[in-house]
Amino acid sequence: MxxxxxxxxxxxxxxxxxxxxxxxxxxDTVRKYFESGGPFYITSMCVAxxxxxxxxxxxxxxxxxxxxxxxxxxxxxxxxRGSLHVDDVGLENHNVFFETEELAKRHGLxxxxxxxxxxxxxxxxSNFVGPSKSLLIxxxxxxxxxxxxxxxxxxxxxxxxxx
Numbered sequence: 001m002x003x004x005x006x007x008x009x010x011x012x013x014x015x016x017x018x019x020x021x022x023x024x025x026x027x028d029t030v031r032k033y034f035e036s037g038g039p040f041y042i043t044s045m046c047v048a049x050x051x052x053x054x055x056x057x058x059x060x061x062x063x064x065x066x067x068x069x070x071x072x073x074x075x076x077x078x079x080x081r082g083s084l085h086v087d088d089v090g091l092e093n094h095n096v097f098f099e100t101e102e103l104a105k106r107h108g109l110x111x112x113x114x115x116x117x118x119x120x121x122x123x124x125x126s127n128f129v130g131p132s133k134s135l136l137i138x139x140x141x142x143x144x145x146x147x148x149x150x151x152x153x154x155x156x157x158x159x160x161x162x163x
Contacts, residue, residue: 007132009125011041012084013116014049015139016157019021020079022057022064024089026139026158033137033155033162034083042080043119045112051078089119096122107146116143120152135163 012020012034019030034040042050051073058069080086090096091111096118104114112141116136120126125134136147136154144156 007128009039009128009134010042011043011087011116011120011134011136012112013042013136013138013140014046014053015142015143016137017042017046017050017076017084018053019139019157020084022054022068022074026147029162030137030139030157032155038083039084039085040083041087043112043115044086045091045115047080047086049112054155085118087123089115089123091115092109103146103150107142107149109143109146113143113146116145117150117152120147121150 016030018024020034035119037158054064054072054076055067057063058066064072069078076100086120091100099122100111100114100118103109103117104111107114107117116138120134120136123134128134136143136152137157138144138154138155139158141156141159143152144159
């Protein structure tokens, strides 16, 4: 008798990761899914982008008070010490950079979003198939569209029900 084990890696992009620590449209849905169990991953570039997004919400858009900003940053970094694992595919590698650049140009994305696609297509879990195929979780409609065009599994947390 053959046993099949489904282990789906779930990758949060910045727009989804922010929803874990700041209340905005779709936060409750993403938090509920996150709390249902992982494993969950985030690229190192999205870690930096998430901290920058919190900075923008605090310093420039005035959407967060100083207390809220530091609390959100603390919770985010706490997640990185626990249930959210950082995956670094090495953008400094020439081949990774050029393939990511090509994805960015093909879909009109920035390098951070394109690196998400690269990671799912070529990263450590890229050989998983069926129900174990990695899932990109995003609130970015353009990134979701690009991921689907690349044949990747994606959940647009704003426009779709949780998987």
